[in-house]
Amino acid sequence: QRGLMWFRHDLRIHDNPALANLASSCDQLTCVFVIDPNWYRADHFQSKHLGAPREAFLWQSLTELHRALDAMGQKLIIRTGKPLEVVANLCMDHAFDLIGVTDHPGTRERHQVDMLVERFPQRVVVSDAHTLFTQHQLPFDLPDIPATFTQFRKAVEKRELMPRLPLPVPESLPAPITAIKSDPAPLSDRRIAPYQGGEIAGRAQLNHYLWDTHRIQRYKETRNGLDGWDFSSRLSAWLANGSLSVRWVAAELDRYERNVEKNESTYWLYFELLWREYFQWMLYHYGARFFAFKGIANKRPLTTFYAEAFMAWREGTTPFPIVNAAMRQLKQTGWLSNRSRQLVASCLIHELGVDWRYGAAYFEQQLIDFDVAANYGNWQYLAGVGADPRGSRRFNLDKQAAQYDPDGTFVKTWVGEHESSELK
Ligand code: FAD
Numbered sequence: 001q002r003g004l005m006w007f008r009h010d011l012r013i014h015d016n017p018a019l020a021n022l023a024s025s026c027d028q029l030t031c032v033f034v035i036d037p038n039w040y041r042a043d044h045f046q047s048k049h050l051g052a053p054r055e056a057f058l059w060q061s062l063t064e065l066h067r068a069l070d071a072m073g074q075k076l077i078i079r080t081g082k083p084l085e086v087v088a089n090l091c092m093d094h095a096f097d098l099i100g101v102t103d104h105p106g107t108r109e110r111h112q113v114d115m116l117v118e119r120f121p122q123r124v125v126v127s128d129a130h131t132l133f134t135q136h137q138l139p140f141d142l143p144d145i146p147a148t149f150t151q152f153r154k155a156v157e158k159r160e161l162m163p164r165l166p167l168p169v170p171e172s173l174p175a176p177i178t179a180i181k182s183d184p185a186p187l188s189d190r191r192i193a194p195y196q197g198g199e200i201a202g203r204a205q206l207n208h209y210l211w212d213t214h215r216i217q218r219y220k221e222t223r224n225g226l227d228g229w230d231f232s233s234r235l236s237a238w239l240a241n242g243s244l245s246v247r248w249v250a251a252e253l254d255r256y257e258r259n260v261e262k263n264e265s266t267y268w269l270y271f272e273l274l275w276r277e278y279f280q281w282m283l284y285h286y287g288a289r290f291f292a293f294k295g296i297a298n299k300r301p302l303t304t305f306y307a308e309a310f311m312a313w314r315e316g317t318t319p320f321p322i323v324n325a326a327m328r329q330l331k332q333t334g335w336l337s338n339r340s341r342q343l344v345a346s347c348l349i350h351e352l353g354v355d356w357r358y359g360a361a362y363f364e365q366q367l368i369d370f371d372v373a374a375n376y377g378n379w380q381y382l383a384g385v386g387a388d389p390r391g392s393r394r395f396n397l398d399k400q401a402a403q404y405d406p407d408g409t410f411v412k413t414w415v416g417e418h419e420s421s422e423l424k
Pocket of ligand 1: 170223232233234235236237240267272273275276277279336337338339341342345363367369370371373374375376378379382
């Protein structure tokens with residue numbers, strides 16, 4: 001049998017059921033990743049959809065995936081074009097018997113799978129390893145997904161749901177189909193230190209946070225820090241492109257709790273993984289409606305857009321030094337702590353009165369760890385729309401600055417001492 005593995009947001013060979021399934025049922029295999037030219041399309045602010053940090057991280061992740069496949073006698077074919085078209089053409093030209101793909105809640109991703117199934121019935125095998133739980137494990141039918149995170153968490157915890165155990169790397173892979181070649185890849189290999197894409201670096205970061213430094217033991221106290229590598233796990237970028245499996249993280253966390261220590265902090269990391277889980281299933285359920293929740297917290301119409309206010313926010317020149325520092329950090333590094341994300345989102349929505357969706361779209365370009373469900377879900381939450389709608393998620397920015405940046409180090413680092421005193 002001939003198999004085609006279509007890698008999308010599962011750039012790994014560990015805990016990859018789609019790959020494992022093809023490995024055990026095919027004699028020949030092609031592994032493909034498709035670069036969509038839409039990622040390079042400029043928006044009306046002349047920014048391309050795929051920001052530089054995520055592009056570099058993606059490129060490193062693909063390079064690492066290629067290396068891992070190569071070590072098993074396989075290779076990663078990189079093609080450029082409309083993903084569905086590219087994959088459908090490959091299937092027609094090479095008559096694959098099986099097409100393996102990992103499910104993903106994104107509307108585009110689900111449409112791709114639906115269309116593939118329609119065109120090649122009986123041949124597409126869709127595996128689930130993007131979430132902790134499978135849809136069948138959930139203690140409710142998807143249309144009845146709880147309206148708040150707390151209800152979701154309680155439902156999951158009451159049943160003591162256990163994520164399925166991650167799969168090991170397949171022992172061997174079928175031989176490649178040599179006639180199929182890569183296109184020249186347009187991705188940039190710019191450095192994005194301290195991040196390094198790919199599953200080896202992702203698993204190393206998990207080991208670092210748990211086993212090497214035991215920073216996990218203080219996660220609950222440190223996680224609201226604004227800067228610094230070890231305040232939180234820093235796993236989001238690897239989780240977002242799937243070079244790290246969330247089930248692998250949960251299994252390691254469980255092993256840590258059984259062998260070293262179980263405390264409020266170790267639980268809290270799991271608690272955050274449940275937030276991730278909640279938004280994934282919300283997106284899965286709502287589909288395209290997820291992006292259009294109406295009813296904004298403040299009185300302005302939903303479509304309000306103030307270009308000047310938005311540009312000041314984007315460039316870090318608002319009247320709020322802590323927001324400016326965070327927005328400059330985002331632009332330079334592609335990463336922001338959770339606290340900073342909350343503060344800048346609250347500023348855009350509640351202080352500047354700009355529609356949350358412009359902020360979410362800018363984050364989509366800039367974040368190294370952009371995840372469609374987590375990003376849009378969190379923006380909605382802060383705007384008081386979507387799940388758990390409430391109008392009161394407005395942060396007092398001065399109070400927050402006094403609490404989280406009492407000596408102004410964060411602002412000085414990213415805005416500079418001179419400019420920050422001028423802005424005050
Ligand atoms: P940790 O605190 O160590 O948490 C561990 C993991 O749990 C994270 O890697 C992430 O996978 C998950 N997680 C933690 N908090 C959340 C949360 N609030 N919602 C969903 N999952 C969570 N996270 C993304 O991965 N991608 C995004 O595009 C994204 N956009 C966001 C936009 C806004 C406006 C806000 C407020 C939050 C956003 N988050 C997003 C959630 C969160 O800020 C990041 O996951 C976290 O800061 C990443 O750092 P970490 O890996 O050290 O997280």
